[in-house]
Amino acid sequence: MKHISPNQVAAESPVRAPTRRALAKQQTRAKVLAAARKLFSEEGYEGATIRDIAAAAGMSTGAVFANFTDKSDLFREIMTADTEALLDSMREAASRGRGVEDALLKVFMAGYSFYKSRLPLARAAFGVSWTPDGGPVLRSLGPVQGMHELFTEQLNLAIENGELRQEAEAKLRSQMLFEAYLSNFVQAIFEGWSLEALQARARDQIRILLAGARRG
Amino acid sequence: MKASVSTDARRAAARQSQKEATRQKVLAAARELFDTHGYQGATVRDIARHAGVAVGSVFTTFASKGEILSEVMQSRLDGLYGELDRVMPHLRGSTADRLRTMFAIHFNFExxxxxxxxxxxxxxxxxTLPPAARPYGRTPRLQEIIHECLHKGVEEGDVCREANLQEIVDLLMAAYAWTYRLVVTRSYDTNALTEVMDRQIGLIAEGFRPR
Incomplete structure (x- = not known):
């Protein structure tokens, strides 16, 4: 029987070595993602190149490609992480709402507050969302679908508790609410609207879009 | 001296008309390429080649690809707005119905x-879009047309006097833009788009009705 020292086991154990590698890989990925986030925010999606992202992360383009398939892969990762965090805070906001109008307003505001400090990234994302390839990818992200569902849930809840009529066309109405929520980013991005201004706008929009579904 | 001034003027005029010719060639080429390849898919180099001009002269005429697109859209939309200006004053019916007709004309056109x-x-x-360019959502003419439509509604009593018209305009624009996504995601045709837009207008109209 071959003697193996405890040190050797520690160093060569098939369990520990990959863990360390995985950790290093994770750190590399995090570094690339941070650099990519910065460049997408500064240059837009089209303007940011893998070469620049690699340089900003202090590594070769090869090292970037070892971790990500392409630029769209990087962008998708960033958007997934952000929209997951946003969906959580939207859910929390909805749970604090008193009635359907208030709940929806809080959901809208959760979004505007979240993106307040990262409007350039939001701008890049809107650009991508209207391109033939990027649009379907962004819209099909799990958390983005989750947001749609959250809007629909709020309407269905209001129908159940009698706040809204039974035949409230919840599907179309929640779609329109979601689009109204998104459309206000134009004012936030290009006209520098404050959260207060966005809130006043959102409150009116929600009122208009729910008017026909009110009881009585 | 006089002769040289007029020669200079003639040269300047020649340069000007050459510049205008380049401009028109670039716009025509860009219109075709954006249409077939999309905005992201067509590079300035492609546009220059298709127009038969040098890349450099594209950039002496336009500041960016964004500006080219902006001009292409502008010249196309002039035709649409001309049609709407002819049609809109003669439309009858409720504000919602007039809005429906107006957007149906848009869908047919686009x-x-x-x-x-x-x-x-x-x-x-x-x-790269210059601040002066007016991309979708800030196209003032479409917004004006919707505003006029709503104003008429206020006068005729089927739009609430206290309604914030700009908010209604923005809701309609958001609904209109979203409807276009259905072309990509579900391959909707003009009739299907018009039908969805009609329902959305009905829903917004419930919100601006006088109470």
């Missing part, structure tokens, strides 16, 4: 050029 239209929206977020 139907053959959906990619170009989508390019226009995508470019609204483009970094």
């Amino acid at each position: 139907a053959q050029h959906v990619r170009l239209f989508l390019s226009h929206i995508a470019a609204a977020y483009d970094w």
Whole structure:
């Protein structure tokens, strides 16, 4: 029987070595993602190149490609992480709402507050969302679908508790609410609207879009 | 001296008309390429080649690709707005119905050029777009037409006097833009788009009705 020292086991154990590698890989990925986030925010999606992202992360383009398939892969990762965090805070906001109008307003505001400090990234994302390839990818992200569902849930809840009529066309109405929520980013991005201004706008929009579904 | 001044003037005029010719060639080439390849898919180099001019002379005429797109859309939309100016004053019916007709005219007009239209929206977020360019959502003429439609509604009593008309305009624009996504995601045709838009207008109209 071959003697193996405890040190050797520690160093060569098939369990520990990959863990360390995985950790290093994770750190590399995090570094690339941070650099990519910065460049997408500064240059837009089209303007940011893998070469620049690699340089900003202090590594070769090869090292970037070892971790990500392409630029769209990087962008998708960033958007997934952000929209997951946003969906959580939207859910929390909805749970604090008193009635359907208030709940929806809080959901809208959760979004505007979240993106307040990262409007350039939001701008890049809107650009991508209207391109033939990027649009379907962004819209099909799990958390983005989750947001749609959250809007629909709020309407269905209001129908159940009698706040809204039974035949409230919840599907179309929640779609329109979601689009109204998104459309206000134009004012936030290009006209520098404050959260207060966005809130006043959102409150009116929600009122208009729910008017026909009110009881009585 | 006089002769040389007039020679200079003639030269300047010749330069000017050459510049205008380049401009028209670039716009025609860009219109075709944006339509077939989309905005992101067509580079300035492609546009220059298609127009038969040097890349350099594209950039002496236009500041960026975004500006080219902006001009292409502008010249196309002039035709649409001309048609709307003729039609709108004669429309009868409720405000919702007049809005429905107005958007149906839009869908018919854009139907053959959906990619170009989508390019226009995508470019609204483009970094190279000059601040003076008016991408979708800030096209003042469409907003004016909707405003006029709503004003008439206020006068005729089917739009609430206290309603914030700009908010209604923005809701209609958001609904209209979203409807176009259905072309990409579900391959909707003009009739299907019009039908969805009609329902959305009905829903918004419930919100601006006098109470």
